[in-house]
Amino acid sequence: MATSKLTEIPVILVGCGAISRFFYAPALTALAAPAALRVVALVDPSEENLVHVAEAFPEARKFRSLEEAEIAPSHLVIVASPPRFHARQSIHALGRGAAVLCEKPMAASLEDAEAMAAAATEGILAVGLYRRFFPACEAIHGLVQKQTLGRLKSFQVHEGGPFSWQAASESFFRRDSTPGGVLYDTGVHTLDLLLWWLGEPADFVYEDDAMGGLEANCRLALEYAHGCRGEVRLSRDWKTENRYTFFFERGFVRWIVNEADRLEICADGMPASLRGDLVPVSQTADRLIEQGQARTNPQSFIEQIRNVTAAMRGEEPLRVPAAEGLRSLRLIEQCYRKRSLMELPWLTLDEAEEGRRLAFAADEEVASR
Amino acid sequence: MKVAIVGASGFVGTRLVEAFVLGKVAEVVPVVRSFSSLAVLSRFDLPWKVCDVLNVEELARAFAGCDAVIHAALGDPVQIVKMAESIYAAADQANVKRLVALSSASVHGLAPASGTNESSPLHEKHSSDYNNAKVRAERVMLKLRQRGNVELVLLRPSIVYGPRCRLLATIARQLLDGTAFLVGEGEGICNGIYVDNLIEAIRRSLESARADGETFLVADAEAITWRAFHAKVADALGVNMDSVHRVAAPAFRRSFKERVEAYVATPFAQRLLPAVPGQAKRLTKVLLAGLKEPPRPNAWTLPNPPSCIVDEEMATLQQCTWKYPGTKAAELLSYAPNVSFDEGMRRSIGWLGVAGYPLKKR
Numbered sequence: 001m002a003t004s005k006l007t008e009i010p011v012i013l014v015g016c017g018a019i020s021r022f023f024y025a026p027a028l029t030a031l032a033a034p035a036a037l038r039v040v041a042l043v044d045p046s047e048e049n050l051v052h053v054a055e056a057f058p059e060a061r062k063f064r065s066l067e068e069a070e071i072a073p074s075h076l077v078i079v080a081s082p083p084r085f086h087a088r089q090s091i092h093a094l095g096r097g098a099a100v101l102c103e104k105p106m107a108a109s110l111e112d113a114e115a116m117a118a119a120a121t122e123g124i125l126a127v128g129l130y131r132r133f134f135p136a137c138e139a140i141h142g143l144v145q146k147q148t149l150g151r152l153k154s155f156q157v158h159e160g161g162p163f164s165w166q167a168a169s170e171s172f173f174r175r176d177s178t179p180g181g182v183l184y185d186t187g188v189h190t191l192d193l194l195l196w197w198l199g200e201p202a203d204f205v206y207e208d209d210a211m212g213g214l215e216a217n218c219r220l221a222l223e224y225a226h227g228c229r230g231e232v233r234l235s236r237d238w239k240t241e242n243r244y245t246f247f248f249e250r251g252f253v254r255w256i257v258n259e260a261d262r263l264e265i266c267a268d269g270m271p272a273s274l275r276g277d278l279v280p281v282s283q284t285a286d287r288l289i290e291q292g293q294a295r296t297n298p299q300s301f302i303e304q305i306r307n308v309t310a311a312m313r314g315e316e317p318l319r320v321p322a323a324e325g326l327r328s329l330r331l332i333e334q335c336y337r338k339r340s341l342m343e344l345p346w347l348t349l350d351e352a353e354e355g356r357r358l359a360f361a362a363d364e365e366v367a368s369r
Numbered sequence: 370m371k372v373a374i375v376g377a378s379g380f381v382g383t384r385l386v387e388a389f390v391l392g393k394v395a396e397v398v399p400v401v402r403s404f405s406s407l408a409v410l411s412r413f414d415l416p417w418k419v420c421d422v423l424n425v426e427e428l429a430r431a432f433a434g435c436d437a438v439i440h441a442a443l444g445d446p447v448q449i450v451k452m453a454e455s456i457y458a459a460a461d462q463a464n465v466k467r468l469v470a471l472s473s474a475s476v477h478g479l480a481p482a483s484g485t486n487e488s489s490p491l492h493e494k495h496s497s498d499y500n501n502a503k504v505r506a507e508r509v510m511l512k513l514r515q516r517g518n519v520e521l522v523l524l525r526p527s528i529v530y531g532p533r534c535r536l537l538a539t540i541a542r543q544l545l546d547g548t549a550f551l552v553g554e555g556e557g558i559c560n561g562i563y564v565d566n567l568i569e570a571i572r573r574s575l576e577s578a579r580a581d582g583e584t585f586l587v588a589d590a591e592a593i594t595w596r597a598f599h600a601k602v603a604d605a606l607g608v609n610m611d612s613v614h615r616v617a618a619p620a621f622r623r624s625f626k627e628r629v630e631a632y633v634a635t636p637f638a639q640r641l642l643p644a645v646p647g648q649a650k651r652l653t654k655v656l657l658a659g660l661k662e663p664p665r666p667n668a669w670t671l672p673n674p675p676s677c678i679v680d681e682e683m684a685t686l687q688q689c690t691w692k693y694p695g696t697k698a699a700e701l702l703s704y705a706p707n708v709s710f711d712e713g714m715r716r717s718i719g720w721l722g723v724a725g726y727p728l729k730k731r
Contacts (some may be wrong), residue, residue, distance in 0.1 A: 139620075158725045163408030170404050170419065173411035181411070182701035212414040216721070236408045238533055238724050276481070344563075345719025346384075346532040362414070 006036035009309055010074060012098075014066050014089055015081030016053040018166055019103060024080055025056040027302045036310045037076070041069045044081075066092055073097030082130075084177060091119045096270055099124035099312045101305065105188045106325040108179050110333045117322035121335035124311055126318050127325030129192045134260035135278045135294035137193055140246065143253060145198045149267055150249025152198070152228045157244050157255050160186055160235035163216075173214060175362070181214030182236045185333055190232060192328040200327075206335035207342035211358040219342055220335060235294040250321065261294040267308035339363065370575065371396040373435040373465075375422060375456055376442030378406035380533045381471065384564045385441060385571065386410060389433070394572060400431045400575035402442075404653030422449050426458030435463065438519075438576050440470040446502035447639060456514040457521070468575040471567075472507050472533040473588055474527035474560060475500040479685040486694050487525070487584050496621070497682065498630075507584065520581040524567070524576040527588055527693060531713065532720035537602065541726050544603050547675035550614040551673045552687040555596030559686070560693050562588045563621060563713030566706040573702040585698040591710045592692040598714075607729035614677040618688055620672070622680040689704040 011028060013020055031037050038056040043066050044050045048061045064070045066089050071077065077093035079086055079102040087107045090100045100120070106127045107113035115132060116125060131137050144152050154240035171177040178184070183206075194201075201222040208215035220232040242257040251267035253273075268312065279289040295303055310316035339358045345350065372389065377399030378380045389397050390413050399410050399417040410417055418431035432438055440459045442452055453470070460468045467613055477485045493501045507523055514521040519532055530537050543549035562570075570587040574580055596610075600659055603610050641649075668695075698704040708716075722728045 005493075058613040162403050165405060167404040167407075170407060170417075172404065173407040175411075175414065210412050213411045216409040216412050233725055235724070239538065240725055343723070345723065347387075347391065351388065354391040354393070357414070 001277065006313070008036045008038055009076075009312060010040040010072075011037050012041040012043065012066070012069055012075055012077045012093075013039055013053065013057075013060075014043040014077060014079045014319045015085070015103075016046070016348040017050035017080070017082075020053050020078075021049075021078045022318070023301055024078060024305075026186075027305055028078075028300070029056055030302055031305055031309075035306050037279060037305075039350065040075075043069060063174060071096040071098050075099070076101065076312065078305075079103060082171065083179075085109040087116050090116045094119045094123050094125060095307050099126075099308060101126045101128060102325070103128040103263065103268040104325070105184055105332075106322070106329055110326070110329050113254055113322075113326050113329050117326055120322050124283045124308065124318060125312070126304070126308045127320050127322060128304065129189060129320050129325065129328070130301050131189050131193055131260075132196060132320055133295065133307070134297070135300075135305045136195075136255050136260055136263045136278070139263055139278060139368050140193075140244075140253060140255060141197050143248070144246075147248075149251040149253070149265075151226065153247045153249060154228060155230040155246045156246065157190055157194075157232040157234075158240040159190055159233070159242055159244075160237075161242065163236040175213055175366075178214065180332065180336065181208070181210060181218075182218055182234045183208065183215060183218045183220075183335060186234050186236065187218070187220075187232070187332060188328050190234065192324070192330050194222070194230070194232070195327045195331065196324070198228065198230075200331075202347075204335070204338075206338050207340045209342050209344060210339075210362065211341070211355045212362045217342065218335075258297055260297040260300045261295075370394075370437060371398065371433045371435045372575070373398040373400050373418075373438045375399055375400045375428075375440050375452075376439065377417070379441060379443050380406075380531075380535065381529060381564060381567065382441045382535060383409055384531060385439065385568055386413065388565065388568050390415070395437075395575075398435055400428070400429065406527070406623060406680075422684075423448070423455045425455050425458045425462065428455060429462040431662070432459055432463035432465050435465055437467045438465050438467065438498075439571060439575075440468060446498040449499070450505045451507040451510060454513065457517060460519045461513075461517045463547065465519055467522065467523065467575060468510075468599040469522045469571055470506075470510060471571075472523045472525050473500070473503045474525045474588075476504045476507060476525060479624050479682065480557075480689040481691050481693075482712060483691045485691055487537045487586055487697050509581070509683060514582055522577070522580045523584040524570055524574060525586045526562045526567050526570075527560035527586075528562065529564055529567055529618055531717050532723075533563070534717065537717055537721070538724070538726075540599060541602050541606060541721055541727050543677070544608045544613070545727070547612055548614070548677045549599060549603075549612075550616050550677040550679055550683075551596055551599060552616055552618050554615065555594055555599060555613075555687065557595050557687040558663055558685060558689045558692050559586055559593050559595045559598045560588050560691075561593055561598065561710065563706070563708045563710070563717070565708050565713070565716075569707055570702065570704045572700060573698075573704045577702045579701045583697075583701060585702060585704070586587050586693040586695065587698050587704060588693050588706075589713065590695070590706045593710050601714040602718065602721075603719065605728050606726065616677065616679055616684075619679050619684055621684070629657060 039060045041061045043063045045064050051088050075098040076099045077100050079089050083105050086102050090102050093100050202225045205221045209216035216237040217235045222230045238279045245257045246253045254264040261278050264273050264275035278294040307319050311318040341356050371394040377386050378401045389395050420427035420431050438454050476491050493504050495501050581653045
């Protein structure tokens with residue numbers, strides 16, 4: 001990444017909560033010189049949040065709202081505020097010609113996300129689904145698309161564990177301020193990957209454990225036109241394997257969630273499965289040349305921002321544009337529309353009945369809004 | 370009745386909220402320590418409170434308007450004792466009528482002597498700091514009851530099992546990966562109580578006119594061995610019980626580091642700690658961390674099948690030969706377990722299936 005000829009891109013970071021503090025701040029710091037980025041403004045209604053992130057960018061101006069900041073077409077606006085603000089802030093920035101990288105989930109509703117996509121027809125709107133930049137996820141994409149191990153027959157996704165993110169307020173858990181629970185939060189990554197790897201499912205069954213509030217556990221059974229079946233179980237309640245398993249015609253592949261640069265593969269004929277680091281290798285004639293190490297998880301996060309800056313300069317296509325972000329949100333909304341209370345075998349019959357009544361009443365209330 | 374549940378996001382607390390809400394037992398106010406603890410509670414639309422459970426003023430505000438408080442909060446040994454004080458004081462300040470606190474049968478040790486019941490004398494010389502802290506917490510609360518207005522009921526459950534139970538998940542995982550163990554043939558008694566039976570005891574404790582100031586041992590009706598407990602899980606997972614390691618009763622000796630940590634947790638040391646300079650504390654921690662010897666690997670061995678790591682708590686529990694009596698709880702609380710061991714395990718194993726454990730197809 002040569003820097004000398006690059007025009008500097010001024011960055012406005014909107015939302016200075018945990019995601020900005022622990023992900024965007026170090027990523028933007030790492031990219032500052034190689035991608036010629038400079039954080040010029042920070043936006044957050046909380047002074048405390050602003051102060052924390054300003055430690056990384058002492059020269060950046062601080063604003064309480066995005067409307068106070070001057071936005072030019074040369075700007076990259078990173079929207080990392082709570083999802084209910086994504087649409088308004090992204091559309092505001094896009095309207096001033098800036099490029100936008102919007103953190104996942106893209107918006108609080110499909111309607112909002114569609115409005116964002118419509119506002120970005122002439123501009124750049126990227127969605128922060130950074131797992132697509134994991135070398136392991138790119139490898140799975142290749143294996144599924146090229147059918148290296150034959151056709152994919154089935155898969156299992158078990159993801160999540162006791163909730164450990166340091167939520168700064170209860171808004172994350174209130175149905176009136178957040179549209180969903182574990183499916184909306186964690187599942188947006190999971191469904192994005194599945195849609196990228198496999199395309200749209202032909203049919204699905206969705207169930208969760210919300211009984212008047214937000215789901216902590218959910219189960220999604222999927223069927224695809226080419227015969228593949230899969231199951232997704234997500235939890236913010238109990239420990240799961242945190243593993244994706246794919247059964248192909250001639251082998252299997254396992255991936256541990258968030259291990260960006262590691263994978264386990266077993267092809268027919270191998271005496272044991274192979275689990276290890278991915279190493280980029282190029283082949284010229286009969287020679288293999290190692291190209292350093294595959295991207296780690298933080299490096300993948302950095303890479304998604306670099307991709308946006310490269311797209312702004314016309315050097316690369318945007319890898320996760322708004323149209324891609326819309327797909328997982330659309331599937332999530334479909335899931336919530338088809339929601340039923342999942343079987344919780346420890347409930348008595350009367351409790352299960354009351355649970356269904358509470359779940360149904362809450363869905364009716366949302367539908368009537 | 371309006372009931373505040375402190376520790377509503379723990380294993381017992383989660384099921385307690387679920388059972389009280391879905392069973393329409395009481396109006397529930399969950400009380401937790403952090404916003405993150407709302408992740409599972411927020412399945413329901415409830416008027417939860419997030420506060421510092423060691424802060425009497427904050428807790429009293431959370432308890433305002435409640436008829437009763439249930440204390441099911443977990444903590445380290447120091448917190449266990451401090452919470453006993455703060456929760457009782459806050460309940461008193463908020464004019465709560467009754468406090469039902471979950472103590473533990475471990476106040477009698479993990480393998481109690483034959484004949485142990487509620488009137489057996491307690492001591493603070495257990496090898497586990499948790500057990501000693503539970504004894505201290507009981508004493509603190511009973512003392513506070515003598516001069517306070519809040520009625521107090523202390524429950525001493527032993528091995529609580531059910532959905533979300535970590536012990537159950539650990540045994541299932543150990544059975545699957547070949548590291549589960551039984552002391553001898555697993556003939557020791559597992560003083561288990563299915564979580565819904567504990568909730569039934571809590572419900573009775575909220576209502577009973579003869580329970581104030583009393584402590585109660587509560588358990589399932591059946592006397593179950595650890596082999597029977599493991600066998601239920603093994604059968605559900607399709608694991609042969611022959612694969613479970615049989616070990617002789619081991620002797621455990623505390624390391625120097627563990628002895629220092631135990632001493633630091635005592636009330637005497639806790640009173641002294643504020644006077645110790647921070648630099649000295651940090652240096653001690655560094656020195657203690659350095660005491661851990663790295664294992665010496667030996668490459669010249671044959672591939673081994675999975676072996677078990679025999680931990681002190683489980684090994685001691687498995688040497689229990691005494692089934693706790695339920696007579697006092699039956700008499701004063703009218704408590705009778707309404708879920709059998711078989712049914713409790715059926716429901717617990719049902720949770721294992723939902724949580725993704727590979728249950729055998731039937």
